[in-house]
Amino acid sequence: MSLTAEELSLFHRQGFLVKPGLYSAADLKPLQDALSEIIDQGARDLYAEGMLANAHADKPFGRRLSSIYLENKEVGEEITRRVMGKGGGGYNGPAMLQTIRHAPLLSCIESLIGPNIVGSSVYRIRPKLPGWDRGEVPWHQDAGYTLAHCDRHLIITCWVPLVDATLENGCLHVIPTVHKTGILRHYTGGHAGFLEVPREELPTVEPVPVPMKAGDALLLTNLTPHASFENRTDQVRWSIDLRYQSADAPNNVDEDPASYTPERDPVTMACYPPEADFVIRDQNDPAREIHSADQFQRLRQRYESTRPNTPGRGWTPLQER
Numbered sequence: 001m002s003l004t005a006e007e008l009s010l011f012h013r014q015g016f017l018v019k020p021g022l023y024s025a026a027d028l029k030p031l032q033d034a035l036s037e038i039i040d041q042g043a044r045d046l047y048a049e050g051m052l053a054n055a056h057a058d059k060p061f062g063r064r065l066s067s068i069y070l071e072n073k074e075v076g077e078e079i080t081r082r083v084m085g086k087g088g089g090g091y092n093g094p095a096m097l098q099t100i101r102h103a104p105l106l107s108c109i110e111s112l113i114g115p116n117i118v119g120s121s122v123y124r125i126r127p128k129l130p131g132w133d134r135g136e137v138p139w140h141q142d143a144g145y146t147l148a149h150c151d152r153h154l155i156i157t158c159w160v161p162l163v164d165a166t167l168e169n170g171c172l173h174v175i176p177t178v179h180k181t182g183i184l185r186h187y188t189g190g191h192a193g194f195l196e197v198p199r200e201e202l203p204t205v206e207p208v209p210v211p212m213k214a215g216d217a218l219l220l221t222n223l224t225p226h227a228s229f230e231n232r233t234d235q236v237r238w239s240i241d242l243r244y245q246s247a248d249a250p251n252n253v254d255e256d257p258a259s260y261t262p263e264r265d266p267v268t269m270a271c272y273p274p275e276a277d278f279v280i281r282d283q284n285d286p287a288r289e290i291h292s293a294d295q296f297q298r299l300r301q302r303y304e305s306t307r308p309n310t311p312g313r314g315w316t317p318l319q320e321r
């Protein structure tokens with residue numbers, strides 16, 4: 001499943017590549033089941049508190065959370081928070097680690113960044129609810145969120161829909177080829193509080209929508225502008241975005257989160273210090289690889305509870321533009 005020479009060349013030319021069918025339905029099922037359990041527990045809790053007239057237990061994965069949200073937005077958002085956690089990584093159980101370590105995906109990643117792979121801290125689970133403001137992510141490059149000294153490193157975002165992603169339910173849109181021109185000016189306080197590059201400041205290259213089947217994988221560079229718009233259906237557009245970097249790129253593997261003090265020079269820091277990076281593959285010392293779900297959870301929680309306070313990039317607020 002590694003990338004062919006043509007795929008590699010396309011990825012580097014366009015700044016993105018779709019690898020169809022990288023995950024089978026059976027590969028996605030453990031994660032879908034784990035997420036369904038969180039939703040089930042949330043629905044039962046809030047039904048017991050009288051917040052819901054119906055726990056919607058008869059609905060399939062793609063519909064249950066949206067049915068809850070359409071019945072009671074507050075309850076839908078509360079359950080969404082349980083799935084996404086504080087920062088958005090959220091669920092970090094065994095099925096998440098298994099999905100991140102999916103061997104066919106790692107072979108593709110290895111073709112791009114080499115055999116020593118670090119799981120970049122920022123993975124996200126996104127239940128994009130119908131008409132939900134925060135489900136719409138404005139134009140940005142992922143590098144806008146990481147520290148500036150990491151712009152020159154290739155950090156791969158792998159975006160995988162857990163249900164089919166369509167124009168109607170808010171598939172991703174990307175701007176091809178402009179990753180080569182470097183970082184764009186981002187602003188804080190964009191749509192729904194995200195970082196944003198306003199449309200009129202985007203390069204004049206036509207964006208392309210990328211509809212995908214569940215289990216396809218979209219690979220992006222950290223400098224590829226992308227966005228997603230409203231979900232105009234009555235189902236959830238579920239997706240995950242995973243990130244991978246070479247072990248040579250700055251990371252916080254083996255670092256104590258308490259070592260991130262305000263005096264520390266940002267160039268000595270990981271690309272995204274608030275969350276834990278983890279070793280996926282180490283050719284020289286495989287013992288450093290994180291295979292155990294317990295170890296993964298402990299590592300993620302250590303950063304989650306400390307939440308190192310790290311410098312921003314100095315982007316100005318959109319309102320002051």
Ligand SMILES: O=C(O)CCC(=O)C(=O)O
Binds near residue numbers: 126128135142172
């Ligand atoms: O899933 C989405 O709608 C947005 C994803 C995104 O912006 C990202 O993966 O960086």
